[in-house]
Amino acid sequence: MLPYELKVLEELVSINTDSIKKCGYEECASLISERMKEIGLKVEVFDPVGLTGDGKKRPNVVGTLDLGADGTLGLLTHYDVVPPGEGWKRDPFSLTVEGDRAYGRGAADDKSAIAASLGALSRIGEKGKYNVKLIASPDEEVGGRWGIGYVINDLNLRLDCGVVVDAMPDMVCVGASGIVQGEVLVRGIQGHAGYPHRSDNPIPKLASLIREFESFARFRERKLSKIDAPPGSPNKKLWGRFSFTIVGGGEKENIIPSNAWTRFDMRVLPDEPVDEAKLELIDFFNRTRERLGIDAELRIMLEDKGFLTPPEHPFVEVFLKATASVFGAPLPLGASLGGDDGKFLASKGIPVVSYGAIAEDSHFHGTDEFVYIRDLMHLRDVLVKLIS
Ligand SMILES: [Zn+2]
Numbered sequence: 001m002l003p004y005e006l007k008v009l010e011e012l013v014s015i016n017t018d019s020i021k022k023c024g025y026e027e028c029a030s031l032i033s034e035r036m037k038e039i040g041l042k043v044e045v046f047d048p049v050g051l052t053g054d055g056k057k058r059p060n061v062v063g064t065l066d067l068g069a070d071g072t073l074g075l076l077t078h079y080d081v082v083p084p085g086e087g088w089k090r091d092p093f094s095l096t097v098e099g100d101r102a103y104g105r106g107a108a109d110d111k112s113a114i115a116a117s118l119g120a121l122s123r124i125g126e127k128g129k130y131n132v133k134l135i136a137s138p139d140e141e142v143g144g145r146w147g148i149g150y151v152i153n154d155l156n157l158r159l160d161c162g163v164v165v166d167a168m169p170d171m172v173c174v175g176a177s178g179i180v181q182g183e184v185l186v187r188g189i190q191g192h193a194g195y196p197h198r199s200d201n202p203i204p205k206l207a208s209l210i211r212e213f214e215s216f217a218r219f220r221e222r223k224l225s226k227i228d229a230p231p232g233s234p235n236k237k238l239w240g241r242f243s244f245t246i247v248g249g250g251e252k253e254n255i256i257p258s259n260a261w262t263r264f265d266m267r268v269l270p271d272e273p274v275d276e277a278k279l280e281l282i283d284f285f286n287r288t289r290e291r292l293g294i295d296a297e298l299r300i301m302l303e304d305k306g307f308l309t310p311p312e313h314p315f316v317e318v319f320l321k322a323t324a325s326v327f328g329a330p331l332p333l334g335a336s337l338g339g340d341d342g343k344f345l346a347s348k349g350i351p352v353v354s355y356g357a358i359a360e361d362s363h364f365h366g367t368d369e370f371v372y373i374r375d376l377m378h379l380r381d382v383l384v385k386l387i388s
Helices: 004-013 025-038 111-122 148-153 202-221 274-292 314-327 342-346 373-387
Strands: 042-046 060-065 072-078 096-098 101-103 131-137 161-164 172-176 178-187 224-228 237-239 241-249 259-268 296-304 333-336 352-354 370-372
Touching (some): 004 025, 004 111, 025 060, 025 111, 072 373, 111 373, 131 148, 148 342, 161 342, 172 314, 172 342, 178 202, 178 274, 202 241, 202 296, 224 333, 259 274, 314 352, 342 352, 370 373
Parallel strands (some): 161 352
Antiparallel strands (some): 042 060, 172 352, 178 259, 178 296, 224 237
C-alpha cells in the first residue's frame, strides 16, 4: 500500500503537463481541485485565458485552509513539467517506485511539492499558526507570467508570508542573485578575405576584448554576499559571476565581417544594488575599449534585481525551527545561484523562503527524474511543523 503522498504523486505524474504543449493542464488542475476538496480546502480556480492572447487554458488552483490564525501563508507549487526528452529507461508518465526513489517526469520538479503539501494539510488539526493558501500553477517552466506571476501580481490574494515549494531539500533558500544580460558589439570594415589590408577585421579585436574581461570576471568573483552559497559550492558565501555565453559575427569564409559580437550574463549578489554592478561593468568596458583602441559598444538587454529575505526575519526563524524539529538541527540557510520564484513575493515585500524535495542528483529536467521518498516525507513533515 502506497502512502497518501505517493498515491497523489502517482496520479499527478500520470498526466503529461508539458509546459511547451500546454497539454493536460485542465485535467491536472481538476485532479488537484478534487484532492484539495477531499481534505477540506475551499477551492478557487483562476484562469487568465482572456488575457494571454493565445486562447490556451492555464488554470491556477488556489486551495484555502482557514485555521483561525491572523496571517496567511502561501505555499507556491507548479504542476507543469518540461518535456520528457529522449532516453528514459522508465515510462516518464507512470510513477515507478524502486527502493527509496520514485521515478517519473515531475516526480521531483514540482509535483512532489503538491503531493507533500496536500499530505501536510490533511494532517493539520482545526487550529494553526497561519491560514494557508496552497497555490498550484501552470507555466512555471516557461517563465510563470500567467502562472505564479498572474496569481501574485494580478489577483489580490492577501499573503503575509510564503514558501516556494520548488527547491532543494538540504538548504533553506532566502534569496537569489540579480541578473544583467547584454551584448558587446565590435565594429570593423567589411571586405574580401583575399585583401585583408583593405578591411579592418573586428574578430581579433573582439577576441582581445573577451580576454581582457577575464580580469573583470575575477573582480566579480571577489564580491561576496553576506548570505551563504548552496552546499557544495566553491565558495562559502554567494559570489558574483560574469560569463560570456554566445558569440557571433560573419557570414562567409571569404568575407571579413563588418562586426562581431558576444553576449554575456552577469549575476549580481542578492544584497548588491544592480545599478552599482552595472556601472562597474560599463566603466570597465569603456576603459578597456579605449586602451585597446577599438570601436565597440555595450548594450544592456535585460536586468532584474535579486532578492533577499533577511535571515533574521521572524518568518525565517519560524521556518528554521520547523526544519530543526524534523531533522534534529536547523538546515543551513543560503541563497540560490540561479533564479527563484520567491522574487514574485519578494517584490511585494512578502517574506519568502524556498524549500522542497528536488535533490541536486534527482535528474530534474533530465531523463529518469526521481524524488527520494524520504525527501518527500521530510518536506511534508516540515510543512506540518511550520503550520501547526
Ligand atoms: Zn520547478
